[in-house]
Amino acid sequence: MQSLLELRHLKTLAAIRDAGSLTRAAERLFLTQSALSHQLRQLEAHYGLPLFARKTAPLKLTPAGDKLVQLADAVLPMIANAEREVAKLREGEAGSLRIAVECHTCFDWLMPAMDTFRERWPEVELDIVSGFHADPVQLLFEDRADLAIVSVPEAETGIAHLPLFAYDMVALLARDHPLAAKAYLEAADFADETLITYPVPDDMLDLVRQVLRPAGINPKRRTTELTVAILQLVASRRGVAALPGWSVQHYLERDYVAARPITATGLRAELNAAVLQDRAGTAYLQDFVAIVREVCVAELPGIQLTGA
Amino acid sequence: MQSLLELRHLKTLAAIRDAGSLTRAAERLFLTQSALSHQLRQLEAHYGLPLFARKTAPLKLTPAGDKLVQLADAVLPMIANAEREVAKLREGEAGSLRIAVECHTCFDWLMPAMDTFRERWPEVELDIVSGFHADPVQLLFEDRADLAIVSVPEAETGIAHLPLFAYDMVALLARDHPLAAKAYLEAADFADETLITYPVPDDMLDLVRQVLRPAGINPKRRTTELTVAILQLVASRRGVAALPGWSVQHYLERDYVAARPITATGLRAELNAAVLQDRAGTAYLQDFVAIVREVCVAELPGIQLTGA
DNA sequence: GAAAATAATGAGTTTGAATCATATTAGGCT
DNA sequence: AGCCTAATATGATTCAAACTCATTATTTTC
Numbered sequence: 029m030q031s032l033l034e035l036r037h038l039k040t041l042a043a044i045r046d047a048g049s050l051t052r053a054a055e056r057l058f059l060t061q062s063a064l065s066h067q068l069r070q071l072e073a074h075y076g077l078p079l080f081a082r083k084t085a086p087l088k089l090t091p092a093g094d095k096l097v098q099l100a101d102a103v104l105p106m107i108a109n110a111e112r113e114v115a116k117l118r119e120g121e122a123g124s125l126r127i128a129v130e131c132h133t134c135f136d137w138l139m140p141a142m143d144t145f146r147e148r149w150p151e152v153e154l155d156i157v158s159g160f161h162a163d164p165v166q167l168l169f170e171d172r173a174d175l176a177i178v179s180v181p182e183a184e185t186g187i188a189h190l191p192l193f194a195y196d197m198v199a200l201l202a203r204d205h206p207l208a209a210k211a212y213l214e215a216a217d218f219a220d221e222t223l224i225t226y227p228v229p230d231d232m233l234d235l236v237r238q239v240l241r242p243a244g245i246n247p248k249r250r251t252t253e254l255t256v257a258i259l260q261l262v263a264s265r266r267g268v269a270a271l272p273g274w275s276v277q278h279y280l281e282r283d284y285v286a287a288r289p290i291t292a293t294g295l296r297a298e299l300n301a302a303v304l305q306d307r308a309g310t311a312y313l314q315d316f317v318a319i320v321r322e323v324c325v326a327e328l329p330g331i332q333l334t335g336a
Numbered sequence: 337m338q339s340l341l342e343l344r345h346l347k348t349l350a351a352i353r354d355a356g357s358l359t360r361a362a363e364r365l366f367l368t369q370s371a372l373s374h375q376l377r378q379l380e381a382h383y384g385l386p387l388f389a390r391k392t393a394p395l396k397l398t399p400a401g402d403k404l405v406q407l408a409d410a411v412l413p414m415i416a417n418a419e420r421e422v423a424k425l426r427e428g429e430a431g432s433l434r435i436a437v438e439c440h441t442c443f444d445w446l447m448p449a450m451d452t453f454r455e456r457w458p459e460v461e462l463d464i465v466s467g468f469h470a471d472p473v474q475l476l477f478e479d480r481a482d483l484a485i486v487s488v489p490e491a492e493t494g495i496a497h498l499p500l501f502a503y504d505m506v507a508l509l510a511r512d513h514p515l516a517a518k519a520y521l522e523a524a525d526f527a528d529e530t531l532i533t534y535p536v537p538d539d540m541l542d543l544v545r546q547v548l549r550p551a552g553i554n555p556k557r558r559t560t561e562l563t564v565a566i567l568q569l570v571a572s573r574r575g576v577a578a579l580p581g582w583s584v585q586h587y588l589e590r591d592y593v594a595a596r597p598i599t600a601t602g603l604r605a606e607l608n609a610a611v612l613q614d615r616a617g618t619a620y621l622q623d624f625v626a627i628v629r630e631v632c633v634a635e636l637p638g639i640q641l642t643g644a
Numbered sequence: 645g646a647a648a649a650t651a652a653t654g655a656g657t658t659t660g661a662a663t664c665a666t667a668t669t670a671g672g673c674t
Numbered sequence: 675a676g677c678c679t680a681a682t683a684t685g686a687t688t689c690a691a692a693c694t695c696a697t698t699a700t701t702t703t704c
Contacts, residue, residue: 031419034342036661051681063662065683070661075422082682083670092425099418103411110407111339114383117400344692359650371693373652378692390651391701 032074035107038100040067041079045097048086052093056325056333071096112148115311119150123312126163128157128173131299132226133255138177141316141323148319149312163228164304175313176302179234188308190317191335193324194298197234199288200262200269200276205286209270212289215243224258224268227251234297235270239290259284272297274328298334340382343415346408348375348390349387353405354634356394364633364641365397379404420456423619429459431620436465436472436481439607440534441563441583446590449624449631456627457620470537473610474477483621484610487542497641498625501632502606505542506581506595508566510573513594520597523551530575532566542605543578547598580605582636606642 040057044064047053054061072079079093085105089097099325127147129138138156146154157164157173165187167173199213207217218240230236240246250267252258258269259276262285270290280287289295301317321333339441348365348380352372355361364368380387387401397405433453437446446464454462465472465481473495474480489497507521515525526548538544548554558575566577567584570593578598588595609625616622629641 031343033415033419034344035339038341049681059661060663061682062664062684066661069683074417075426077422077426079672085681092422095418095421095425101412106407106411107339107341110403111341111383113403114385114400117403118383118385162571236518357650358652367692368694369651370653370695374692378650393650465675 032070034097036105037067037071037103038096039069040064041093041097042100042104044068044087045089050087085231093127109148113312114313115315116151119311122153123149123151123310124153124155124174125149125312125316126153126155126157126175127174128161128167130164130176130178130228130232131142132228132253133272134177134299136275137320137324137327140327141320144319144323145312145316148315152312160228168302168304174307175316178300178302179232179297179300180237181300181302186305188301188305189300189302190308190314191333192299192301192317192320193328193331194296194334195328195331196273197270197290197295197297198273198276199235199289199290200259200271201288202263202265202285203283203286204319205265205268208286208288210288212292212294214291215239215245218247218268219245220247222248222250224250224252224261224267224269227253233270234295235290239295270295273330274324277329300334340378341404343412345375345379346404346412348372349379349401349405350408350412352376352388352395353397358395378462399585403417409436417456420619420623423623424459427619429617430461431459431618432458432461432463432482433457433620433624434461434463434465434481434483436469436475436484438469438472438486438536438540440561441580442485442607444583445628445632445635448635449628452627452631453620453624460620467538476610476612482611482615483624485603486608486610487540488545489608489610491608494613495610497608497610498616498622499641500607500609500628501636501639502604502627502642503636503639504581505578505598505605506579506584507543508579508584508597509594509596510571511578511591511594513573515576516594516596518596520600520602522599523547523553526555526576527553528555530556532556532558532560532569532575532577534566535561541578542603547603565637578603581638582632585637608642612640 040053043053043057044050047056050064050068051061054064057064068079075092077092078090080095081088081090097254102137127142128140129135142154142156145152157167161167164173164176164178165184167178168187175193178189199207201208207213207221210217218235223235225233225236230241248267252261255271255275258271259279261267262269273287276287279285301313301320303310303313324331324332348361351361351365352358357365358372358376359369359640363370365372385400386398387404389396389398407482435446435450437443450462453460464524465475469475472481472484472486473492476484476495479627485500486497496622509516515521515529519527526543529545531548533541533544538549558569560569563579563583566579569575570577581595583591584595587593592623609621609628611618611621632639633641
């Protein structure tokens with residue numbers, strides 16, 4: 029009759045509620061579906077009551093399950109808070125988090141993440157390193173930034189890369205564009221198109237670096253700073269573009285433009301947070317990464333959290 | 337950097353704070369001192385901070401330890417509450433807890449325990465079965481009581497015994513009584529004394545049942561209902577008595593009377609809660625037992641929790 | 645200072661949580 | 675219907691880590 033319940037169980041229950049299924053909850057927790065099924069089974073046996081109504085999708089909470097999930101919602105933030113407090117005792121309250129961003133679309137999720145961070149670490153000086161920088165990692169060494177959002181984690185001594193998430197790039201076409209007839213686009217398809225991109229070096233454009241350049245294809249270019257402007261140009265048949273799937277979901281649902289996978293296997297991209305190796309253990313840096321992952325998994329469709 | 341913390345750790349930290357030492361905390365948790373030492377070590381390594389200031393007795397909390405213990409104080413009651421709520425969903429809110437008591441001194445701790453119970457289970461009808469009963473277990477079968485506090489757990493079919501705690505009986509003597517010169521009393525020492533007891537059958541008097549009767553000794557008797565009256569009579573040299581150590585600590589500190597162990601090894605007694613076997617799983621009955629144990633371990637000196 | 649109590653440590657054992665591989669069940673589709 | 679696909683359940687196995695045991699080190703007490 030000992031209380032079997034551990035925090036692990038509360039995390040699991042909350043994750044199932046959030047994810048709506050064991051399988052997806054398992055992914056988020058970096059466990060197997062089997063593990064969650066066993067856990068749930070054990071809990072239900074212990075309490076002598078079902079906690080979720082199965083045979084329904086999404087899984088629905090029973091009253092008993094609801095009680096425990098409510099408990100989780102109350103308790104887990106308190107745990108996280110206390111652990112932050114302990115980290116502050118260890119490292120002191122102060123510090124700065126100057127964020128360097130090389131990816132234009134990242135501002136979508138960066139703002140809500142920064143809002144949450146500001147609440148949790150009010151003493152940490154929070155800033156975005158303004159202006160555009162070809163090599164944001166360099167800013168870390170120059171002590172002009174504390175964390176850089178980068179897509180290619182090229183191993184560099186003294187730099188640690190903390191995984192954020194991965195996603196697929198999609199090609200954007202006018203709805204009546206001839207290429208929209210294809211199930212997916214290949215490098216050759218871009219040869220005679222105008223490619224609309226952000227005004228950044230080619231190295232930072234996943235499509236160019238991973239698809240076009242290897243195939244020796246170099247289409248005409250047009251650049252603009254704003255995501256909406258890119259969408260606008262594509263819609264008015266001035267060219268094609270490649271953007272993260274999550275950044276254009278909104279427009280796709282409204283049928284502004286068409287989207288197609290790039291190559292048969294898709295064009296996978298990922299984002300990482302780069303920090304100085306020495307500071308990788310700092311609690312508030314790690315917590316910022318955790319916040320970004322939380323925000324993004326909740327708000328961005330079709331992304332996968334990376335790393336352990 | 338995963339959060340290592342589990343409820344187990346919070347329970348441990350709170351227990352160490354309450355007990356003041358690893359050894360005593362380990363007893364309460366039914367673990368070894370080694371287990372707690374390892375746990376603590378791991379937590380401190382994880383947080384990179386000491387949680388208790390060692391080399392001091394009682395162990396004192398560091399600021400970091402304090403944060404986590406505060407967390408435990410906030411979280412653990414919430415957990416217990418939620419689990420009670422789930423039990424109520426399973427078993428329904430209603431029910432009755434009519435308590436039969438054969439031990440006069442038990443009222444000392446029974447009242448605070450009942451107060452706590454009433455808070456936690458407001459829907460359960462709570463009562464003490466009034467009047468004195470030679471065989472309280474019989475009341476369970478007759479459905480006149482739901483739980484009986486008994487000292488001798490004689491195996492009876494249909495009855496389950498839930499362990500409460502164990503303690504030593506002490507012999508009480510006037511401060512200047514000749515026997516007070518002895519380090520401990522034996523059966524023979526009672527032969528020429530007047531024994532002051534509660535007015536109950538001999539079977540319920542641990543001293544008679546376990547020490548005097550086996551030795552064939554049957555001293556003069558005098559009975560009274562009230563513990564204070566027994567103390568009064570002992571102090572005024574009208575006789576000697578045997579009471580649980582925990583029930584007279586208060587008077588001993590004030591030097592009203594002297595206390596001595598009974599036999600060289602002490603006279604050990606224990607209390608159990610008897611319930612109908614069928615109802616032994618009922619949540620509120622189990623919780624009442626848990627409450628009694630909590631209250632008693634906190635308030636009664638020199639007792640040991642029994643059972644697992 | 646010696647003895648007793650308490651905590652720390654390291655090796656060894658055991659438990660149980662997670663995984664892997666597979667069976668079962670539910671839901672969607674023609 | 676009936677098949678196919680996706681999701682969950684189950685049982686056996688693996689493996690990590692929590693605990694105990696035996697011992698040493700440290701601290702408290704008299």
